[in-house]
Amino acid sequence: AIREITAWEGLDSRGKPTVGCEVLLDGGARGQAYVPSGASTGRHEARELRDGGTRYAGQGVRRAVSNAVTVLAEAVRGVDALDLRAVDAALRATDATPHLGTVGANAVLAVSVATALAAADAQRIPLYRLVAAAGDAPLLPLPMVNIISGGAHAGRSIDVQDFLAVPVGARSFAEAIEYSARVRRGTAEVLAEQGHSTALVADEGGLGPALPTNRGALDVLVAGIERAGLQPGSDIGIAVDVAATQFLAQDGHYVLAAEGNRRLSAAELVEELAGWCEQYPIISLEDALGEDDWVGWAQATERLGHRQLLGDDFFVTDAERLRRGIRDKAANAVLVKPNQTGTLSDAHTVVRLAHDNGYRTVLSARSGETEDAWLADLALGWRTGQIKVGSTMRSERTAKWNRLLQIEAQLGPDIEYAGAAGISAGSS
Ligand code: PGA
Numbered sequence: 001a002i003r004e005i006t007a008w009e010g011l012d013s014r015g016k017p018t019v020g021c022e023v024l025l026d027g028g029a030r031g032q033a034y035v036p037s038g039a040s041t042g043r044h045e046a047r048e049l050r051d052g053g054t055r056y057a058g059q060g061v062r063r064a065v066s067n068a069v070t071v072l073a074e075a076v077r078g079v080d081a082l083d084l085r086a087v088d089a090a091l092r093a094t095d096a097t098p099h100l101g102t103v104g105a106n107a108v109l110a111v112s113v114a115t116a117l118a119a120a121d122a123q124r125i126p127l128y129r130l131v132a133a134a135g136d137a138p139l140l141p142l143p144m145v146n147i148i149s150g151g152a153h154a155g156r157s158i159d160v161q162d163f164l165a166v167p168v169g170a171r172s173f174a175e176a177i178e179y180s181a182r183v184r185r186g187t188a189e190v191l192a193e194q195g196h197s198t199a200l201v202a203d204e205g206g207l208g209p210a211l212p213t214n215r216g217a218l219d220v221l222v223a224g225i226e227r228a229g230l231q232p233g234s235d236i237g238i239a240v241d242v243a244a245t246q247f248l249a250q251d252g253h254y255v256l257a258a259e260g261n262r263r264l265s266a267a268e269l270v271e272e273l274a275g276w277c278e279q280y281p282i283i284s285l286e287d288a289l290g291e292d293d294w295v296g297w298a299q300a301t302e303r304l305g306h307r308q309l310l311g312d313d314f315f316v317t318d319a320e321r322l323r324r325g326i327r328d329k330a331a332n333a334v335l336v337k338p339n340q341t342g343t344l345s346d347a348h349t350v351v352r353l354a355h356d357n358g359y360r361t362v363l364s365a366r367s368g369e370t371e372d373a374w375l376a377d378l379a380l381g382w383r384t385g386q387i388k389v390g391s392t393m394r395s396e397r398t399a400k401w402n403r404l405l406q407i408e409a410q411l412g413p414d415i416e417y418a419g420a421a422g423i424s425a426g427s428s
């Protein structure tokens with residue numbers, strides 16, 4: 001049972017405060033976790049509690065830390081840590097608001113994850129075994145790797161947020177990471193030849209060139225794949241996180257600032273993206289439309305749904321929103337970010353709901369991350385089939401890749417790798 005909770009204010013990869021937490025169980029087992037934080041957050045996400053005032057420009061988390069060791073600690077003291085659903089239900093019951101804004105989703109998730117890690121420690125099993133549904137073997141996910149960043153992650157050098165490599169042709173997780181690192185290097189070479197600076201990296205470790213058009217990023221990426229000696233399409237598919245809400249204007253138009261404020265209606269944006277899909281080997285489109293454009297999403301899914309259409313800010317890891325999406329035939333995949341909902345149990349519920357309805361799942365880090373690797377274990381144990389944690393550099397990114405590389409190396413043929421099937425089918 002949970003005996004004691006300690007918490008403190010630490011820093012995330014952007015140098016912003018974040019909640020750190022350690023849970024101690026009777027018997028001496030322990031778990032420790034930090035929580036991540038987004039920059040292009042969805043309107044319907046669970047709420048982080050920030051202090052305001054002048055410390056850390058208002059971004060301090062001392063109130064969240066205080067809630068973790070008082071309200072939340074009292075709620076779970078004596079609860080069996082092995083019963084994660086009971087722990088998470090007790091945590092959620094401390095906050096009557098729908099988005100955990102009173103106690104703080106950052107405090108809640110820190111306790112939820114640290115408790116799960118303590119329970120795994122008590123059982124002397126890795127976290128991925130603890131979180132797996134009974135009878136489920138772990139599944140190594142297909143990685144989706146950031147190569148070029150724009151939007152809120154790179155000073156809005158271009159409007160679209162993420163251009164990613166999906167190494168569908170690799171036969172193992174290790175080979176997938178090697179392919180991805182090669183693509184990043186090849187793309188950097190191509191950009192350098194065009195006179196772009198490649199020394200600085202964006203929030204997720206990707207390149208952040210100021211290109212004249214969004215489509216230009218796709219040309220550079222395809223050239224980078226070829227420079228790496230790989231085949232666009234068969235070796236490396238392309239994923240795009242449009243993060244469209246970020247450039248949606250009040251009047252309902254999408255405004256591409258990098259292209260001289262070109263204005264597109266929702267239908268025109270879908271046609272623009274359809275044009276990209278015809279010209280480039282795009283296999284996944286994330287947040288292709290605004291977070292509340294249910295009609296546009298359903299139309300986009302009808303038009304482009306033979307590709308993965310992934311809802312991030314659209315679903316915000318929320319079971320109710322995903323249910324509506326399933327009913328409306330909007331999107332066909334869900335991005336899962338535990339801090340969008342607040343507890344591990346609720347995130348797991350979304351994964352299962354998705355798989356039960358033929359929706360694919362991509363477990364995802366945030367643009368503000370930490371040195372923790374627990375996300376990798378969740379992807380394995382929950383069999384999400386895909387994972388997105390940023391580029392092949394910056395330690396907060398490599399912590400997750402390295403954890404998966406370690407597990408593949410240690411388990412060898414005893415662990416299944418999703419490979420291209422991770423994106424071509426729900427994998428539960
Ligand atoms: P965020 O970005 O963490 O800034 O929200 C990640 C994403 O949009 O996928």
Ligand code: ZN
Binds near residue numbers: 241243286287312313
């Ligand atoms: Zn996104």
